[in-house]
Amino acid sequence: MASQLANAIRFLSADAVQKANSGHPGAPMGMAEMAEVLWTQFLNHNPANPKFYNRDRFVLSNGHASMILYSLLHLTGYNVSIDDLKNFRQLHSKTPGHPEYGYTDGVETTTGPLGQGIANAVGMALAEKKLAAEFNKDGLNIVDHYTYVFLGDGCLMEGVSHEACSLAGTLGLGKLIVLYDDNNISIDGKVDGWFTENIPQRFESYGWHVVPNVNGHDTDALQAAIEAARAETGKPSIICCKTLIGKGAATKEGSHKTHGAPLGVDELEATRKHLGWNYAPFEVPQDVYAGWDAKAKGAKLEAEWNELFAHYQAKFPAEAAEFVRRMEHRLPENFDAHVAEALAEVCEKHEKIATRKASQNSIEALAKVLPEFVGGSADLTPSNLTDWSQSTAITRETGGNYIHYGVREFGMAAIMNGLALHGGVKPFGATFLMFSEYARNALRMAALMKINPIFVFTHDSIGLGEDGPTHQPVEQTATLRLIPNMAVWRPCDTAESLVAWSEAVKAADHPSCLIFSRQNLPFVARSQEQLSDIKRGGYVISAAKGEAQAVIIATGSEVELALNAQTALAEQGIAVNVVSMPSTNVFDKQDAAYRAAVLPEGLPRVAVEAGVSDGWYKYVGLNGKVVGLDRFGESAPAEELFKEFGFTVDNVVAAVKSVL
Numbered sequence: 001m002a003s004q005l006a007n008a009i010r011f012l013s014a015d016a017v018q019k020a021n022s023g024h025p026g027a028p029m030g031m032a033e034m035a036e037v038l039w040t041q042f043l044n045h046n047p048a049n050p051k052f053y054n055r056d057r058f059v060l061s062n063g064h065a066s067m068i069l070y071s072l073l074h075l076t077g078y079n080v081s082i083d084d085l086k087n088f089r090q091l092h093s094k095t096p097g098h099p100e101y102g103y104t105d106g107v108e109t110t111t112g113p114l115g116q117g118i119a120n121a122v123g124m125a126l127a128e129k130k131l132a133a134e135f136n137k138d139g140l141n142i143v144d145h146y147t148y149v150f151l152g153d154g155c156l157m158e159g160v161s162h163e164a165c166s167l168a169g170t171l172g173l174g175k176l177i178v179l180y181d182d183n184n185i186s187i188d189g190k191v192d193g194w195f196t197e198n199i200p201q202r203f204e205s206y207g208w209h210v211v212p213n214v215n216g217h218d219t220d221a222l223q224a225a226i227e228a229a230r231a232e233t234g235k236p237s238i239i240c241c242k243t244l245i246g247k248g249a250a251t252k253e254g255s256h257k258t259h260g261a262p263l264g265v266d267e268l269e270a271t272r273k274h275l276g277w278n279y280a281p282f283e284v285p286q287d288v289y290a291g292w293d294a295k296a297k298g299a300k301l302e303a304e305w306n307e308l309f310a311h312y313q314a315k316f317p318a319e320a321a322e323f324v325r326r327m328e329h330r331l332p333e334n335f336d337a338h339v340a341e342a343l344a345e346v347c348e349k350h351e352k353i354a355t356r357k358a359s360q361n362s363i364e365a366l367a368k369v370l371p372e373f374v375g376g377s378a379d380l381t382p383s384n385l386t387d388w389s390q391s392t393a394i395t396r397e398t399g400g401n402y403i404h405y406g407v408r409e410f411g412m413a414a415i416m417n418g419l420a421l422h423g424g425v426k427p428f429g430a431t432f433l434m435f436s437e438y439a440r441n442a443l444r445m446a447a448l449m450k451i452n453p454i455f456v457f458t459h460d461s462i463g464l465g466e467d468g469p470t471h472q473p474v475e476q477t478a479t480l481r482l483i484p485n486m487a488v489w490r491p492c493d494t495a496e497s498l499v500a501w502s503e504a505v506k507a508a509d510h511p512s513c514l515i516f517s518r519q520n521l522p523f524v525a526r527s528q529e530q531l532s533d534i535k536r537g538g539y540v541i542s543a544a545k546g547e548a549q550a551v552i553i554a555t556g557s558e559v560e561l562a563l564n565a566q567t568a569l570a571e572q573g574i575a576v577n578v579v580s581m582p583s584t585n586v587f588d589k590q591d592a593a594y595r596a597a598v599l600p601e602g603l604p605r606v607a608v609e610a611g612v613s614d615g616w617y618k619y620v621g622l623n624g625k626v627v628g629l630d631r632f633g634e635s636a637p638a639e640e641l642f643k644e645f646g647f648t649v650d651n652v653v654a655a656v657k658s659v660l
Contacts, residue, residue, distance in 0.1 A: 002248055003219065005040065006032035007277050008075060008288045010248055013067035014271070015281040016088040016095070018262045023089060023097065026245040026258030027065035030216070031150060031181050034241055037222040038148060038179065039072055040291070042230075046298030047077035050105040053327050054145050054305045057108050057124045057422065061117025061151035062181065063098040064260070068150075070095045073106040075284070075292035080104060082282050101421065101449040109421050110449050113441055115158030116414045118178065121149045122164040123418020123427075125176035125236070126394070126403070130374065131424045133399025135323050140312040142305075142323065143424075146230070149178040153191050156180070156199060160442075163411025168236045169207030172396035176236035177229045181216065183245040189256045200240060209235040216241030234396075250274040326372045326424045331506065338369045339502045343531065346494045350523040355516040355556070356458040358497035360385035363428075366501060367391075374419060376403035376429040378412045383518075384430035384458045409435045413442035416453040420446070426505065430456035432464075433473040433515055436480065446511035447485040454504045455513045460490065461610040462645065463519045463557055468635030478615045480513050481584055489583045490515040492541075492559035493523045496582050499534040503586070517557050519638055524559065524580075537586030538598055542566060544575035550656050551599060553579045553619055554608040558627075558647065562608050565652035576656060577603075584615070604659035608652055610642070625655040 002010075009032040017023035038058075046052045060069045067088065073080040080094060087093035094104045098112030108124070111117035125147040132143040155161050168176055180199065184191055200212040209232040211225045222241065229237035246258030250270035263271065272278070279285065313320035325332070332338075342365040351358070367373050367388050375391055377384045387402060394400035405412040412429045419427040436443065436457050446453055462472045481488045487510055489500035497516065504512035524541060533539035538553075542563055554562035562578045569576055579598055581587055587595065599605065605624040607616035613628030620626060629645050642648070 002032070002217070002275060003036060004288050005291050006036045007248070007275055008284050008292070009035055009068055009071045010275070011272070011277055011279070012071040012074070012085055012282065012284070014263050014268055016067050016070070016085050018265065018268055019086060019281070020089040021262055023067060023262070024064040024260050025067070025263055026185070027062060027152060027181060028068035028071065029249065029258065030183050030243040030245045030247045031065065031068055032247065033217045033219055034150065034179050034181070034222060034243070035068055035072055037219050038226065039076060039294070041223060042226055043148065044145060044301055045294065046302045047106070047295050048298060049302060050078065052302050052305070054143065056145045057121065057147040059108055059111065059117045059121040059124070059147065059149045060099055061111055061121070061149050061155045062114065063111030063117060065150070066095070066097065066099050069099055069107065070104070073104065075289065076294040077298070078106045080106070086282060101451070109418065110445060113445065114154040115160040116442060116445060118149050118151050118155055119160050119164035119411055119414030119442070120418035120421060121147050121176060122168045122173065123415040124422040125168065125173040126171065126415065127419045127422035127425050128175055129171070129173060130394060130399045130401070135319055137312070137316055137319070140308060140315065142309055142312050146175045146177060149176070150181060151178060152181045152183070153186055153195055157195055160410045160414055163408035164415055165203065165208070166206050167405065167408065167411060167415070170396065171394065172207070172234050173236045174233040177226065178236070178238040180238055180240050181243055182240050183243045185245045185256045185259060187256065187259055203238045207235060209237040211237065211239045214239055214241050216243035217247060248275050322371070323424070329423065329508065332369045335369055339366070339498070343495060343498055346498055347526070347531070349494070350525070351494050352520050352522045353494065354518055354520050355491050355493065355497050356385045356518060358491070358494040359456065359458070359501065359514065359516045360388065361494065362498045362501040364388045365498065366505060370426060370505065372424065372426045374401050374403065374425045374427045376405050376412065376427070378405045378409045378429070378431040378435070379407045380431055383432070384456060386428070386430045386456060403429070405429065409438035410442060413439035413455065414445070416455075417442055417446050417449070417451060420451045420453045421449070426454075428454035428456055430458060432459045432471060433457035433476050434459070434471050436476050436513070443480070443486065443511065443513070444483055447483050450485060450509045451511060452507045452509070453511050455511065456516070457513060458516045459518045460515045460556060461517070462629065462633040462641045463517055463610065463638045465638040465641065466635055469632040472633035473611070474629055474632060475612045477515055477609070478612045481615060485510045487512045487583055487585050488515065489513070490556040491582045492554075492556055492580055493521050495523065495526065495531060496534055496580070500582060503535050515556065519557060521557055522560055524563070534582065535586070536590050536594065537583035537588070538579055538581035540577050540598055541580040542578040544577050545570060546575045548575050548577045548603060550574070550576045550604045550606065550660060551579055552576055552606050552608060552652065552656065553581050553616070555581055556609070558608040558610060561647055561649065561652060564649045565656065568649050568653050569656055574656065574660070606652065606655045606659060608647070610645070610647055623659065625659050627652055627655050
């Protein structure tokens with residue numbers, strides 16, 4: 001007989017889905033005992049302070065089962081009321097269809113796109129490992145918590161789960177514990193026709209500790225399995241919980257029909273009788289509430305940690321202050337001054353280098369004041385240039401500050417999201433711009449959650465040359481700019497590269513994409529005002545001598561081309577301004593007066609970028625001209641390609657003349 005604690009989850013979930021006439025009751029009903037055991041016996045959390053630093057993290061990777069999480073938050077004492085449950089899936093409610101970070105206290109990450117929750121959780125467990133290695137001293141373990149995950153068959157079908165779980169095993173993330181809702185059902189029905197791999201063997205091959213064949217409705221068996229997982233400190237654990245989807249439903253138990261549709265009024269009524277739940281919809285008896293209530297336990301837990309931290313603070317005051325600064329997402333007080341000093345040095349050097357190298361120099365400069373940096377690359381460190389003199393690899397044995405992700409672009413981006421969500425670290429990770437495609441949905445999720453990982457993309461155009469069109473990005477920069485709440489930077493030289501890095505680090509409520517060249521680009525001398533304006537996303541990098549007759553807008557490697565065209569036009573008596581626009585997203589947020597000063601009304605405009613042209617008509621207008629690339633590239637040396645595709649001074653000059 002199911003416990004009343006588990007039944008409370010079943011009926012709150014099913015009633016909310018019924019009221020919304022939309023949602024997924026089957027998984028919450030099937031995972032109810034899993035939730036009961038984990039949340040009442042193991043999970044360390046404080047409903048009164050959902051951001052308590054040393055809380056366990058709970059991730060519902062199969063986010064369509066969101067009502068199990070909302071029910072748990074309500075029952076244990078979070079700021080989620082019964083009315084919030086009644087507003088499930090309604091406009092502006094705290095209980096959207098899939099859990100959304102920032103909407104609801106206690107939701108650690110936005111899940112729904114399957115597989116990403118487990119990847120986020122790997123990032124959270126990795127952050128815990130790194131911070132514990134850095135801050136714990138003399139038995140004063142101020143960082144000491146678990147990351148627990150619920151996931152289903154769908155998450156394990158998604159490739160990103162393979163990427164993340166493989167790395168988790170290699171790194172020995174012993175405080176990551178996954179409870180797999182093994183119900184053998186997905187939307188299309190029994191998964192036997194499309195998902196038959198041996199999950200225990202798969203995870204054993206990753207280097208995980210596996211607890212197979214656990215009865216997911218037996219609370220004693222679940223308790224023993226979680227205890228066994230916690231006892232294994234050198235490996236992440238997966239507990240394979242055999243469950244019935246829609247467990248307890250009077251006639252639909254075990255059916256895929258419970259997956260994504262309300263049970264129906266008659267079925268719900270029959271299920272109440274079947275399970276002996278003699279309460280109206282959304283009614284929970286006081287003794288059941290008392291059994292779930294975690295407020296007193298949570299307050300005690302946090303008070304004990306505060307006492308531990310006070311001892312730590314007395315013994316290690318500098319480390320304690322640094323820990324709090326980082327967990328509060330505050331930059332060092334001297335950050336802006338340090339950036340100004342580094343920028344002055346960059347301007348003194350006048351280096352002609354690839355912006356990927358300028359990026360590495362920027363990382364080197366910023367890392368001196370940002371111990372929270374956690375860098376990485378998807379097996380392209382020597383090409384992306386994302387390591388620095390003080391970077392050390394995170395391994396099974398060591399904390400470190402650099403992650404070798406292997407060829408796992410999607411996994412890398414989703415793990416970075418988890419690192420950022422955990423707090424205390426500032427993650428960046430890199431691959432070629434072309435392979436941003438593999439990572440795309442995790443980039444979107446970062447923007448949706450308003451978190452601030454830094455995605456580094458090098459080899460930004462046909463300028464990478466001989467590798468050819470499979471590796472030459474054409475549409476990628478433009479489409480990254482279309483992601484709401486994403487800042488995309490494509491710098492033209494060492495100065496813009498440092499400013500782009502600085503702005504990405506300072507971003508509090510959005511992620512950033514930093515896009516860099518393989519080929520060398522010249523330094524452009526600027527006034528102090530121009531240097532200051534880089535952070536505004538677009539500025540006049542070279543004003544016309546005399547009254548301007550047109551404007552050339554360019555980014556990245558094409559700024560040099562625009563400046564050379566400006567010189568050629570001047571020799572023909574045509575004066576033009578050159579605008580460098582390293583970030584269209586940031587420029588668009590400037591006030592109208594500033595934007596009009598950079599792009600004066602009435603002046604004809606030409607945009608130059610080695611990528612698709614459509615997005616630039618926003619700036620040049622229908623009467624303007626774009627020197628772009630609306631086809632795929634070719635395999636040849638970079639200089640030949642730029643000439644082949646019209647990225648020449650003569651072609652830009654002709655474009656300007658055509659709009660005058």
